[in-house]
Amino acid sequence: MSTPGRFEILLPYYGDVPLMQDAVRSVLAQDGDDWRLTVVDDGQEPGVPQWFADLADDRVRYFRNEQNLGVTGNFNHCVSLAESEYLVLMGCDDIMHPNYLQVVRAALQRDPEATMVQPGVQVIGSDGLPYDTLGDRTKRKLYAPKGPDRALLGGQELALSLLRGNWLYFPSICWRTDAVKRFGFRADLGVIQDLALVIDLLVDGATLAITPEVCFSYRRHAESESSAKAFTGQRFTEAKRFFLETADRLDAFGWPTAAKASRLHLSSRLHALTLLPGAAKHAGRPGVGAMLRHSLGSR
Template sequence: MATPPLVSVVIPTYNRIDLLPKAIDSALRQTYNNLEIIVVDDCSTDGTRELLEERYESEIQYLRHEKNRGGSAARNTGIEAASGEYIAFLDSDDEWLPQKVEKQVARLEELSEDWVATYCDFHQTRRSWLVETFDNIFPRTSGQEGGTELIEDLLTKQFAHGGSSSLVIRTATLNALDGFDERFQRHQDVELLLRLLQHGKLAYVDEELFRKHDSGNPSLEDVVRSDRLYREQFSSLIEEYEQRGFDISGIHNYRLAKYYFRNGLFRKGGTYLRKASFPEFRDAVTVMLAVITGIKTKVQNASITVFGSSAN
């Protein structure tokens, strides 16, 4: 029986010592038997190196950045070190189910080489039971397959692809694309997919094969900067689809409004909301939750200020 193609698993991490072992263990439990696991430590300061050396020894390849460079750079370091025919990405706060790699590689192996990547269904865990409930009642669109015809769904946020942890990609394709764009601190997966779909086709495995955990909120600065870069890089695509009647800018303004509200910047959030397209019902709920979070943030900050003043 022929040896199955080598798959390189790339796990970028930064200060996630409590979550990282679950991700690594889920990669080690894969039923696929020809894996190399590459953990790229983006200059963690929480004892990640010591933990990995003690717990995993020769089971993984450990690489470390000497300064913090961001998730995209960490993934690119993993791509450069990879020896496999395929590369599978796993965020350090997510977990794979045991048959994920096996089923996604099998899907690619049965297709022609113009199918360059696969993604799969997933379970999204949420810190808010209300958001998780609405996710179940009003699920986002998923299951699309193809090439350039999927660009519309990506641009209009109608494509629940699951992010980097969902993807298994041909290494030759990633090299042709020069990997991830290291300027992006957010939207890295969408940015890569938009370029990938202009290069080849994306296949789908219709099974929940990993758990995507909601482990924290990105900084407002990273969100705003990455949104600006995204609009600049894909300005011609965005213009093309807006001429067809899709309000891409309005969708992005809605997302930015939500992040400003979450950080208690209600006036700025309102400015973007007035320029936003009308959201789906499920998204309107997330804006309300963002407003509630912003109010709590402002109250907590006010309490700290008053307490600090009285202490002086």
């Protein structure tokens, strides 16, 4: 088994086996000897342990959880296993382009103090082809920062930007390991835990380096948008609680403009409006009511 290099690529896994295998192969295509892949299997799909055994690649560690930890629990377990200076918490159906680590290394050379690196991302669908959604177009045009393609961002300005509309692609981000370990992912959040971690880090003084080179494919599944669970309103109840708590926290911290954006959480409310037709189709009156309550800001 290899010793940890500079980068620990963590793959919390549950679900589709072929997509996970494609994700693993994309990591194995990275250059250099300064990285290691750690896969933490939170499922029970048959044949997966044997596939990794047959892979016989000393750059790869594979673990299967004895019991299901859930999304946030497995995220935190993955982080606990990281031993490198930097980590990537990659989606098990996403794809690293062969230049991913090249791009990240260059960004860290330019901005060695950065806590996070957000590289350029291509969004793909279930079939692996480019997939441009209204949400992703809105991220690019309304919420992502305007200005230089490469920049080091932080403080209230970045918090304000992300609370207006979270334009980050969480699985593509490279993080400073010690910073993530210091805070971890909140166990009481199951959907918005990535933004919560970023806000924790920004309040702690963290910075984000952005660079435009596309080196990661982030997968969106159209079918997930049509599932009844997506329209129950549960995720928006969690989001509203997070945004209102964060608003109070940032007011007390002395970031009033970011607090105002969090209290308004306009992009989250607009997103609920876009789901109204699907809620009517898949969840009926309760789904429509949940979407309307969130979009109108009702408690």
